[in-house]
Amino acid sequence: xxxxxxxxxxxxxxxxxxxxxxxxxxxxxxxxxxxxxxxxxxxxxxxxxxxxxxxxxxxxxxxxxxxxxxxxxxxxxxxxxxxxxxxxxxxxxxxxxxxxxxxxxxxxxxxxxxxxxxxxxxxxxxxxxxxxxxxxxxxxxxxxxxxxxxx
Amino acid sequence: xxxxxxxxxxxxxxxxxxxxxxxxxxxxxxxxxxxxxxxxxxxxxxxxxxxxxxxxxxxxxxxxxxxxxxxxxxxxxxxxxxxxxxxxxxxxxxxxxxxxxxxxxxxxxxxxxxxxxxxxxxxxxxxxxxxxxxxxxxxxxxxxxxxxxxxxxxxxxxxxxxxxxxxxxxxxxxxxxxxxxxxxxxxxxxxxxxxxxxxxxxxxxxxxxxxxxxxxxxxxxxxxxxxxxxxxxxxxxxxxxxxxxxxxxxxxxxxxxxxxxxxxxxxxxxxxxxxxxxxxxxxxxxxxxxxxxxxxxxxxxxxxxxxxxxxxxxxxxxxxxxxxxxxxxxxxxxxxxxxxxxxxxxxxxxxxxxxxxxxxxxxxxxxxxxxxxxxxxxxxxxxxxxxxxxxxxxxxxxxxxxxxxxxxxxxxxxxxxxxxxxxxxxxxxxxxxxxxxxxxxxxxxxxxxxxxxxxxxxxxxxxxxxxxxxxxxxxxxxxxxxxxxxxxxxxxxxxxxxxxxxxxxxxxxxxxxxxxxxxxxxxxxxxxxxxxxxxxxxxxxxxxxxxxxxxxxxxxxxxxxxxxxxxxxxxxxxxxxxxxxxxxxxxxxxxx
Numbered sequence: 001x002x003x004x005x006x007x008x009x010x011x012x013x014x015x016x017x018x019x020x021x022x023x024x025x026x027x028x029x030x031x032x033x034x035x036x037x038x039x040x041x042x043x044x045x046x047x048x049x050x051x052x053x054x055x056x057x058x059x060x061x062x063x064x065x066x067x068x069x070x071x072x073x074x075x076x077x078x079x080x081x082x083x084x085x086x087x088x089x090x091x092x093x094x095x096x097x098x099x100x101x102x103x104x105x106x107x108x109x110x111x112x113x114x115x116x117x118x119x120x121x122x123x124x125x126x127x128x129x130x131x132x133x134x135x136x137x138x139x140x141x142x143x144x145x146x147x148x149x150x151x
Numbered sequence: 152x153x154x155x156x157x158x159x160x161x162x163x164x165x166x167x168x169x170x171x172x173x174x175x176x177x178x179x180x181x182x183x184x185x186x187x188x189x190x191x192x193x194x195x196x197x198x199x200x201x202x203x204x205x206x207x208x209x210x211x212x213x214x215x216x217x218x219x220x221x222x223x224x225x226x227x228x229x230x231x232x233x234x235x236x237x238x239x240x241x242x243x244x245x246x247x248x249x250x251x252x253x254x255x256x257x258x259x260x261x262x263x264x265x266x267x268x269x270x271x272x273x274x275x276x277x278x279x280x281x282x283x284x285x286x287x288x289x290x291x292x293x294x295x296x297x298x299x300x301x302x303x304x305x306x307x308x309x310x311x312x313x314x315x316x317x318x319x320x321x322x323x324x325x326x327x328x329x330x331x332x333x334x335x336x337x338x339x340x341x342x343x344x345x346x347x348x349x350x351x352x353x354x355x356x357x358x359x360x361x362x363x364x365x366x367x368x369x370x371x372x373x374x375x376x377x378x379x380x381x382x383x384x385x386x387x388x389x390x391x392x393x394x395x396x397x398x399x400x401x402x403x404x405x406x407x408x409x410x411x412x413x414x415x416x417x418x419x420x421x422x423x424x425x426x427x428x429x430x431x432x433x434x435x436x437x438x439x440x441x442x443x444x445x446x447x448x449x450x451x452x453x454x455x456x457x458x459x460x461x462x463x464x465x466x467x468x469x470x471x472x473x474x475x476x477x478x479x480x481x482x483x484x485x486x487x488x489x490x491x492x493x494x495x496x497x498x499x500x501x502x503x504x505x506x507x508x509x510x511x512x513x514x515x516x517x518x519x520x521x522x523x524x525x526x527x528x529x530x531x532x533x534x535x536x537x538x539x540x541x542x543x544x545x546x547x548x549x550x551x552x553x554x555x556x557x558x559x560x561x562x563x564x565x566x567x568x569x570x571x572x573x574x575x576x577x578x579x580x581x582x583x584x585x586x587x588x589x590x591x592x593x594x595x596x597x598x599x600x601x602x603x604x605x606x607x608x609x610x611x612x613x614x615x616x617x618x619x620x621x622x623x624x625x626x627x628x629x630x631x632x633x634x635x636x637x638x639x640x641x642x643x644x645x646x647x648x649x650x651x652x653x654x655x656x657x658x659x660x661x662x663x664x665x666x667x668x669x670x671x672x673x674x675x676x677x678x679x680x681x682x683x684x685x686x687x688x689x690x691x692x693x694x695x696x697x698x699x700x701x702x703x704x705x706x707x708x709x710x711x712x713x714x715x716x717x718x719x720x721x722x723x724x725x726x727x728x729x730x731x732x733x734x735x736x737x738x739x740x741x742x743x
Binding site for chain 1: 182183253
């Protein structure tokens with residue numbers, strides 16, 4: 001019962017992530033499909049890897065934004081990198097923010113860049129949090145699930 | 152599967168192809184690297200990952216044959232993805248797939264221009280990765296075809312050279328079988344190419360004309376093949392509209408070609424007499440058809456042998472046709488030794504007269520040859536042997552008369568010369584005996600004429616004969632027709648009806664003599680067998696069947712020229728063909 005409830009909760013969480021536009025369901029499901037016995041925690045590993053790597057990129061952008069005048073080409077390059085990365089886990093909102101950021105870079109809108117970047121960081125943190133919870137629950141439910149499987 | 156065998160899929164994993172495909176993934180994004188690795192493993196591929204382009208290149212260089220395909224991101228910190236793409240294409244000639252989150256058309260186009268066989272947008276789906284094996288497979292198939300094709304071209308050139316050097320030597324049987332095989336391959340290749348052409352239309356291809364290729368080769372040779380790079384070549388070439396990518400892909404093919412040529416050279420070295428003296432390029436690695444082509448062109452131009460405006464046109468057409476728009480060894484048959492090429496130059500009447508002069512010179516020689524009836528039979532019998540051997544091959548002598556050729560100078564030359572020179576458009580109603588070939592007109596391609604010049608002194612009847620026999624074996628022949636016509640003309644000349652022949656020749660520029668030639672050749676053959684039978688020419692038995700198949704109208708001829716051109720070039724006895732032309736002319740002149 002508990003388990004079922006848990007699993008249902010996990011399912012709901014997942015669905016709301018899709019519905020609220022945090023995650024691109026197509027990409028995320030693809031990651032889930034890659035998960036197998038060889039890599040039972042594949043999705044979590046990928047997400048963890050993304051967030052670890054993105055920290056570096058975000059730091060780079062932050063530093064570049066502190067310079068004056070802004071090197072838009074460089075900023076665009078970093079953001080391009082981040083955008084590609086975020087697409088790996090299907091981070092939807094984050095991706096759209098990065099697209100917006102690049103648009104501002106193209107026109108040399110420093111204020112727009114800074115504003116968008118702040119927004120991007122917020123979205124990034126929000127998704128990270130949600131996913132952490134999600135994986136926590138999944139780990140709890142996971143082994144239980146296997147154990148419950150009939151012979 | 153044969154193709155797979157040929158293409159090097161020889162390891163055990165081949166059994167389950169595409170499983171076990173060896174993929175190298177290059178991406179500076181660790182997240183994507185992990186995902187792609189997992190995805191590819193799910194496809195049962197053998198995956199190697201690299202976060203740095205330089206590492207990837209090192210890996211590729213270390214394990215030359217260690218990978219089947221490379222997937223690389225476009226934006227990488229240590230090296231531009233396009234640059235990596237270029238390197239891989241040039242050095243390893245592996246299919247490369249580009250990836251990027253950026254799907255802008257210009258970027259995608261750039262990728263394709265640099266030689267990427269595909270451009271994937273991130274996020275990448277499993278199904279996209281599952282199909283990457285097709286790129287590997289396709290490349291292998293094309294490589295096999297290319298090799299066959301180029302080998303065929305090489306063969307042609309080698310044959311030609313051999314013939315040039317030893318007109319009266321019996322061509323080794325080894326060559327025969329080889330060229331026979333090559334001929335078939337080239338034919339197949341031609342068919343393939345035609346199909347490819349249509350599919351290649353959508354690509355932005357640069358047509359590597361002879362001139363352009365010459366510039367390319369000159370640049371390469373100046374830089375030195377080992378130090379060459381697309382940018383350097385491009386700078387030296389000085390062609391404003393040409394891009395580095397064009398040069399890069401061309402260079403890639405050039406290298407491959409040289410490699411094959413080397414093998415061919417080794418093969419033909421045993422023939423002992425492959426002298427490319429007049430064609431030999433100054434550069435060390437030349438000696439491949441391209442270079443020869445170029446050199447020939449130069450020779451042609453410099454030798455003052457009335458060649459070639461026509462020839463060039465022809466060649467270029469051949470070039471285009473034969474290759475899928477890419478640089479390829481143009482069948483430079485026409486370009487062959489221009490020496491004394493009796494390339495009647497329509498556009499230059501004065502030249503015609505000089506041609507005439509040269510013709511008469513050669514005629515003089517021929518005449519002496521022809522006069523020696525005793526010698527002729529010998530030659531013929533030898534030819535017969537040759538031709539018999541030839542016939543065993545898949546002979547497709549086809550000098551499709553090109554419209555350009557048809558319009559060759561002949562018209563400006565004295566009739567006899569014209570007869571000789573060119574008219575590839577034999578008429579079906581060719582009647583050797585009457586030689587009033589209003590219809591029959593052997594139209595020889597200019598190239599033919601050119602190469603013929605070489606043989607004039609030596610081969611005349613022999614040449615004819617061989618050609619005829621080759622014509623027999625083949626079904627289409629413009630060349631055959633020409634020869635037939637020529638032989639007929641020869642006969643007629645002997646019969647003092649050269650004038651008729653000449654006139655007839657002019658008119659039938661666009662008729663397909665093939666059929667007629669074939670039949671004529673047959674009878675010719677028979678006639679020749681017993682010796683020289685002037686005037687004893689039987690009416691051509693035109694096989695209705697062949698007439699249909701040999702219905703070469705001008706446009707068709709033109710279209711088919713390239714194929715036939717190099718096909719016929721392949722035949723070593725094409726040279727005799729050429730020589731046949733000249734002798735005919737000579738005789739004609741002489742007699743007249």
